[in-house]
Amino acid sequence: MQTRIQDVHEVYIGIGSNVGSRETHLRTAVRALQRIAVGAVQCSGVYETAPVGYANQPDFLNMVVRMQVPLRPLALLAALHQIEQEAGRTREIRFGPRTLDLDILLFDNDYICYRMLQVPHPRMWDRAFVLVPLAELAPMRRGRSGCTIGDLAAARKEMGIRYVGRLW
Numbered sequence: 352m353q354t355r356i357q358d359v360h361e362v363y364i365g366i367g368s369n370v371g372s373r374e375t376h377l378r379t380a381v382r383a384l385q386r387i388a389v390g391a392v393q394c395s396g397v398y399e400t401a402p403v404g405y406a407n408q409p410d411f412l413n414m415v416v417r418m419q420v421p422l423r424p425l426a427l428l429a430a431l432h433q434i435e436q437e438a439g440r441t442r443e444i445r446f447g448p449r450t451l452d453l454d455i456l457l458f459d460n461d462y463i464c465y466r467m468l469q470v471p472h473p474r475m476w477d478r479a480f481v482l483v484p485l486a487e488l489a490p491m492r493r494g495r496s497g498c499t500i501g502d503l504a505a506a507r508k509e510m511g512i513r514y515v516g517r518l519w
């Protein structure tokens with residue numbers, strides 16, 4: 352069956368890992384995302400980042416991808432949960448260590464407010480580990496404050512985050 356253009360959505364996904372082989376988890380995640388995407392997945396660089404929200408855990412690797420998906424928001428969330436589970440993700444401590452975390456940052460230009468899903472991701476605007484890689488892919492997008500993601504990232508790029516390179 353053909354996918355109609357209006358059924359395809361542009362989404363940005365935040366990826367994080369701080370347990371096990373972090374780089375392997377990122378690579379596995381991007382390959383899995385490629386399987387649900389229409390066309391190529393575009394990747395930011397990879398950053399090593401100090402933990403935010405719960406300090407007593409290892410540093411993360413973080414990156415962001417942009418892709419087009421033929422899925423509605425909750426179906427995309429379910430697909431991301433499945434990929435997290437396949438990477439051995441468990442949920443014990445809020446903001447705590449995890450093999451793989453996949454967050455929907457942006458879904459087209461939509462505002463989504465379901466019990467299980469809020470988009471734009473409500474905590475992304477303060478997080479250097481999201482804004483800095485996201486600014487590589489969408490520097491001119493604006494948040495509710497009216498500031499661009501590029502400006503928000505520039506104001507935070509010294510905050511516990513170090514560029515380590517590209518996976519692709």
Ligand SMILES: Nc1ncnc2c1ncn2[C@@H]1O[C@H](COP(=O)(O)OP(=O)(O)OP(=O)(O)O)[C@@H](O)[C@H]1O
Binds near residue numbers: 446455456470472
């Ligand atoms: N934009 C979103 N992307 C992913 N999950 C979301 C989003 N909005 C709400 N959720 C919900 O958050 C729940 C908890 O997700 P998770 O365990 O990954 O949180 P967390 O990574 O510890 O914290 P944070 O959401 O601040 O990154 C998910 O099961 C999902 O229902």
Ligand SMILES: Nc1nc2c(c(=O)[nH]1)N=C(CO)CN2
Binds near residue numbers: 400402413446
């Ligand atoms: N540096 C960093 N800190 C975090 C991260 C993350 O991906 N990177 N994810 C969290 C859970 O939402 C909590 N804290």
